[in-house]
Structure formats: structure tokens, C-alpha cells
Amino acid sequence: MHILIIGAAGMVGRKLTQKLVAEGGLAERAIDALTLVDVVEPDAPAGFTGKVTRLTADLSDAGTAEKLIATRPDVIYHLAAIVSGEAELDFEKGYRINLDGTRALFEAIRLAQAVDGYRPRVVFASSIAVVGAPLPFPIPDDFHTTPLTSYGTQKAMSELLLADYSRRGFFDGIGIRLPTVCIRPGKPNKAASGFFSNILREPLIGQEAVLPVPESIRHWHASPRSAVGFMLHAATIDVDLVGPRRNLSMPGLSATVGEQIEALRRIAGDKAVNLIRREPDPMIIRMCEGWAPGFEATRARELGFTAESSFDEIIRVHVEDELGGQL
């Protein structure tokens, strides 16, 4: 089978590529071709013996989607997006990339179907940003999408498109509302939500991290490994079991910052915890208060999606996958 990953150079895209190569197949079908696309050239996957095509392209450019669909991939992962902060700063770019790019992809598939009956599986990375405060805890599966960012709006609109194109039979789509991915590997970045990862990742390697919010802040997390697991499961799940409601709030772990820190203490001791420096940032605190504290995710769990059940586990996944299993 042929798998197309749009947004392959991002963190989830890279880990998904590695996992697909390691598995060698999806649902007992061998993967013989991978097409990796991003606005920067994706890395060549190590150890893959099938055909690899790496493309630098912007889905929102005219003709890009048609070109990607021309080879009729069996499974399409659409992970490409500009992030929340950028979509808020650049209104036009956000709508162009996050909405028009997605629609161009869906349209290219629809028009391909008219030619030869093409009907791929489409897995779309949505976000918990589709909901907006005030929020209950836990947030039920049937809670409305009233985003408070342009990014969340673009994701919620794309979800609606995905469900309608799926209902009309143009493709078999699954929208995955990803929790905040924690512990995000790499260096601290400027994302307002970066501290959720920073306060664990940096102390685990003996470095200081800044905590800008009170320990009482509650948020919704899943490991990169779980995020990749969602992607694999979404590509093989029986869409008839899902029905017309194709956008699923993924399972995750609801935890306060204090609970994150206590898990760090259990795994890496006081020495690690003492590396967290408290520097309250009123702007980040205000933003945090609008973020999702956690979801019921009942449907996704019933459909077989799984995530971590403790922050200790999330930290151990990071130690295994990023630190070679050793502290």
C-alpha cells in the first residue's frame, strides 16, 4: 500500500513515519510506498525498503493537492498546519493554510473519485482547540465547538468538511482531536503551552525550566507515542463503526501541573523538581484558563483508541523513546 503524509517534517509526522517503517504495514497490508510532504523537505526514513518520495510543497498552492492525489495513495495523513500563535498573528495565512489547504486536498480527492472511483482513507489531525472556554470538566463528546482562536476555528471548519465529504462517500475520513502532546521532544519552543513539556523534559536532563503558571492548572495530555498510536488506529478502524460523527476527541490524561511535578519527583527525585523555576506570567496564566482541562473521550475509547493512564507513564515513555531508557 501507498501512504501519503502531508506535514511529514513535523514532530508527529516524523514519529509517524518512523513507526510506519518499523511496522512495515498497516492492518496486515505491506507498505510499499511512502510519500512524505512538507514545506521543508522531510528526512529520508531509515530502514525502509519500499519507494520513498519526498516533496517540498505547500498544500494551499494551486495544483499541489491534485499532484499529491495523482498517484492515488491508499491512506492520506493530513497533519500539515500552521500553529495557533501564527494563525492568530497572520489571519490570511491561517485561513489559507489551515482551511483552504485542507479543502483543496478534499476537493482533489472528490474530483479524483469522479474519474476512477478513488476513495482513500483520510486521517486528519485536528485539535482540542476546537473547543473554547467556558468549558466543563470533563468535556463530553457532544460538547459544542466554540473555538476562541482562528486556529481552532479553522480546525473545526475542517472537521465539518471531513465529516461531510465522508458522509457523501468521497473518502473515508477520521478526524483526530489530539490532546497536547507531552513530553514534546527537542528544545524549549515559544509556544505558550510549551511549559507543560519544558518542566519535565529539561529537569530530566539536569537543566532548568521555567513554570509560568500555578500548579493548579489542569490540562489534557498524551505522549508522542500515543499520538502516533492514534494515527495508526485511525487508518485501520472500521468506519462503519464510527458512523457519521467522524471527529473524535482522543483519550488522554487530565492532570494538574502539580500532578505533573509529583510524577517527575517519583521518577527523577527532588533534584529534578528543584530545577523548576517559578516565574508567573499573567498572559500565559490567562491563556491557560481557556484551555481544555480534559475530555470524556468515551467514543474514542470504545473505538479502541488508547493513551497513558498516569503521568509517570508519560514520563517513562519519554525516557524510553528519547533518552535511550536511561536517566
Added chain:
Amino acid sequence: MHILIIGAAGMVGRKLTQKLVAEGGLAERAIDALTLVDVVEPDAPAGFTGKVTRLTADLSDAGTAEKLIATRPDVIYHLAAIVSGEAELDFEKGYRINLDGTRALFEAIRLAQAVDGYRPRVVFASSIAVVGAPLPFPIPDDFHTTPLTSYGTQKAMSELLLADYSRRGFFDGIGIRLPTVCIRPGKPNKAASGFFSNILREPLIGQEAVLPVPESIRHWHASPRSAVGFMLHAATIDVDLVGPRRNLSMPGLSATVGEQIEALRRIAGDKAVNLIRREPDPMIIRMCEGWAPGFEATRARELGFTAESSFDEIIRVHVEDELGGQL
């Protein structure tokens, strides 16, 4: 003030125009100009002494939105849409008119603001079709939008845009989720939901009507007079009270077909009721079962939107407004 009505030739558009002319103003500001737009030429409003501009235009055509915004109307009613059945039959046309047309309007306003700070009130006619079965009864305000038609998808996407453009301050938008308008004046039409009106309107003038569903079917109704009332209130309501959740499920009356018929009996007697011919239609029955049985509409009621509280009242409104007050 200058009021623009896009979709002015439709049933709600015509009644809204008449009401605005009769009132002469909105929130104590006199109306001195009306621009009436539709794909067929709107009628000239009788008795209006201000400036009237009537245009035949399609909002989804390039340049139309910019042209409409060039005169900087203070209040914009966006009622234009192709209906559910047509949007389902013609996928491309539905998205072009109902989504792209709406977006073109919103974009034209945003770009006008960049020129001179323009910030109108925008009242958008959405629909209860943004929700889809299975549905609770009553449907709470925070229930998710999982439409089962392309029309409902286009309306739900437009709602998201309206909320985001309002949040960013490009205009002050209010989305109005209209109940099924009953009793719809005029002749029986081919809409699948037409029978809700037909079984009252025709017997009231001594003519037969066909009932294709069982009396147990429950649905959500408001009179044309209430629909116009929602439009007036939405144009003058304090948007700060509404907050960022700009799309409101309007109040209405939840009634079964049996309750509709009993109201008809109380007002027009057995003779009228006996004109209803039962001809079960399995396709319409199946469609009906997916339709909204009724909403809580708590927020809209708290914000001052009102509708009828009995079907007797809905019938009396029809008798007053369409039959000169006499049976």
C-alpha cells in the same frame, strides 16, 4: 441608517423588509436607506420614503460582496442560501453559494475595515440543520454541530466564521438558528418539511392537505412573525452581553404533528381537521426522524428573543398576518 438585506426576495427577507419599513427605524435610529439584494429582483417596499436600491446579484460571484459593502451599510442581513435539498443535489453549488458566498461577504467587510475602520452589525440566518441525529430532546445550547446534510455543514461552517470574524472585531455578528418557519405562507412546495405548514394552511382555507408522517413526529417551530422578530432583535442586541458564542439557537415551539392538529381543531373545527389526508411516505418519515425535536434555547431567551408558546398562537398569527384576521 442604511440596511442591506441579502436574500431580500425570500419569504423571511420580504417580511423583514416590510417590518423594517413599518417600524421606520431600528433601536431609535431612523432607516433612511434600504439595499435589497437577491438572485431575482426583490419587490420595491411599499410606503418607504427613504432611498431604496434593488439589486439582482449572486453573492458568490467575484466582486459582488465588495460592491455591496462599498456603500458601508450599518446593518447587514445575510439571509441568502440555497435550500437543503438543492445543496444536497448539487454539491458544488451548495458550497459555492452557502459557504463561499458567506465568506466573500465577511472578507469584503474585513478588507473594508482595514481601509476606514468599518464595523457593521451582521445578522446571519443559520438553521437548526447544523445539528444531526441522534439528538436529545430538548437539545441543549452547548450541543455539538454534527450536521447530516451538506446544507447543515455549510451553515455550521459559516457560523464558525461569523464567530471568529466577530471575535477579531471585523464586524459584530449574530448567527440566528431559525426553527422551521410555520405556518409558511404561499402555496405548498416540494420541501420535505412542507407538510408541517401544509396541514394547517390549506385546511384553514378549506382545502385538502397531505400528511405523510405519523402524528407522533415532534419538531421545532416558530411563526414567520417570530422569525422577523429574531432578525430585528439581533440587529440591536448588545453584543457584549452575547460574548464570543455568537450563534444562538432561537426559541420556538416544540410540538408533535398531533398537537398541531389539535390546535387546528380548536381554532377551525373538525371540518378543517377532516381535510387532512393521511398518506404515509416512508422516505419523509425517515428524514423526519433525523430532524430536531426542539431546543432549550436558554441563552437566546435570556437575551430577549421570544417566540410563540402554543400552536394555537402560531395559527392565530397566520390568520392575522395572511388571512386578514378572518377564517
